[in-house]
Amino acid sequence: MDQLSSGTSAELVRAILDGGNVMPDLRDLILTRASGNPFFMEELTHSLLEDGSILKKDDQYVLRAKASDIQVPDTVQGIIAARMDRLEDGLKRIMQVASVIGREFAFRILNAITEMKEDLKSNLINLQGLEFIYEKSLFPELEYIFRHALSQEVAYNSLLLKRRKEIHEKIGNATEELYPDRLEEFYEMLAYHYAKSDDISKACHYLKLSGDKARKTFLTTQAFEFYNEAAKLLRNQPDDHENRRLRLAVIQPMARLTTVLGSPEGSFELLTEGEKLANDLANKKALAHFQTALGIFYLTSLPASYDLSWRRTRSIKARSAFT
Numbered sequence: 001m002d003q004l005s006s007g008t009s010a011e012l013v014r015a016i017l018d019g020g021n022v023m024p025d026l027r028d029l030i031l032t033r034a035s036g037n038p039f040f041m042e043e044l045t046h047s048l049l050e051d052g053s054i055l056k057k058d059d060q061y062v063l064r065a066k067a068s069d070i071q072v073p074d075t076v077q078g079i080i081a082a083r084m085d086r087l088e089d090g091l092k093r094i095m096q097v098a099s100v101i102g103r104e105f106a107f108r109i110l111n112a113i114t115e116m117k118e119d120l121k122s123n124l125i126n127l128q129g130l131e132f133i134y135e136k137s138l139f140p141e142l143e144y145i146f147r148h149a150l151s152q153e154v155a156y157n158s159l160l161l162k163r164r165k166e167i168h169e170k171i172g173n174a175t176e177e178l179y180p181d182r183l184e185e186f187y188e189m190l191a192y193h194y195a196k197s198d199d200i201s202k203a204c205h206y207l208k209l210s211g212d213k214a215r216k217t218f219l220t221t222q223a224f225e226f227y228n229e230a231a232k233l234l235r236n237q238p239d240d241h242e243n244r245r246l247r248l249a250v251i252q253p254m255a256r257l258t259t260v261l262g263s264p265e266g267s268f269e270l271l272t273e274g275e276k277l278a279n280d281l282a283n284k285k286a287l288a289h290f291q292t293a294l295g296i297f298y299l300t301s302l303p304a305s306y307d308l309s310w311r312r313t314r315s316i317k318a319r320s321a322f323t
Contacts, residue, residue, distance in 0.1 A: 003036030012038060016045045017054070017061045026054065029067040039148060043079045044072065046131065050086055080154040083130075090116055094123050095132060098144070099155035100167040107142040112174040113167065169197035187213055188226075195229065200237060204230045208250055215253060220260050227254040241281075248277040252286060255293050263301055271297060 004012065009031050014022055030048075034041040048054045048070070055064050063070065073079045084092055097114055098105045111120055124144065127133045136145040146152040156164070172193040175186050183190070187210040194203035211226035230250045237243050251274040258267040271294045278286035 004038055009036055012041055020056055020059045020061045023060055023062045025067050026061055026063050033072050040076045043076055047079050047083050076150055077154050080151055091123055091126055095155045096159050097167055099152045101171055103149055103152045104145045108178055109174050113170040165197045168193045169199055200233050204233055220257055224257045244277050244281055263297055
């Protein structure tokens with residue numbers, strides 16, 4: 001973030017503390033601690049107002065105590081965290097839940113997963129007044145956005161991991177319930193939230209759907225990444241028949257993309273994993289596919305001087321897979 005000059009910084013402080021003159025010791029405290037960072041300056045000024053360190057007497061803003069006696073966190077994150085700690089429980093909880101949805105969040109989803117439906121709108125208005133969030137759009141539906149990405153980050157990190165996972169899962173469930181006829185629009189979002197939850201099955205389901213969607217629109221690299229993330233999750237699950245079936249369903253489209261992507265790093269391991277899965281599951285069609293893909297990999301990736309006696313073996317295996 002660009003640093004402001006002393007003159008511009010002083011003007012920003014006066015703009016934030018509108019309606020009165022800013023005393024020199026107060027101005028110098030904010031400018032010295034913020035070091036020209038406009039976001040730090042805004043958050044610090046709001047924090048000092050909220051904790052009572054700044055008082056307004058007549059038409060002047062003054063410090064309640066000596067500048068040297070006022071404790072200020074060293075980072076913007078620390079200031080935001082301190083501001084959040086002073087919020088009422090309801091406001092703090094809304095910020096935390098909204099932060100899990102994302103920097104931008106739809107009112108419908110937030111409303112579906114919070115337990116304060118009657119007070120939600122008034123609490124959101126309060127958070128707007130405190131300049132944590134603002135309305136992003138009213139149409140086609142009401143959406144909000146955190147004013148700064150760091151505010152969302154601090155709110156998100158204030159949650160325990162277990163609670164975060166629970167909220168991520170609730171967001172996935174709410175999205176499925178609220179948009180049943182438009183789910184394809186939300187595949188990527190659902191994949192993200194379920195991957196952050198304990199519902200690995202749905203995470204893999206939507207990661208594969210996201211990969212299929214990207215592949216159809218020729219976003220090859222993105223498709224490969226979605227499939228790869230699903231494969232990683234599945235490899236960490238119990239190696240039973242269902243797990244192998246799901247892994248094969250993800251690795252097959254990945255294998256098709258390796259040639260298009262120029263055999264990226266790990267292609268050989270991926271193809272051999274697919275070959276083993278197809279063999280274990282007695283899936284002859286998939287087995288032939290992987291053996292053919294391995295043949296192409298060897299042909300295009302190894303030096304011309306390499307011993308090519310493997311070709312005959314691969315060819316025989318591929319043909320026998322169909323019989």
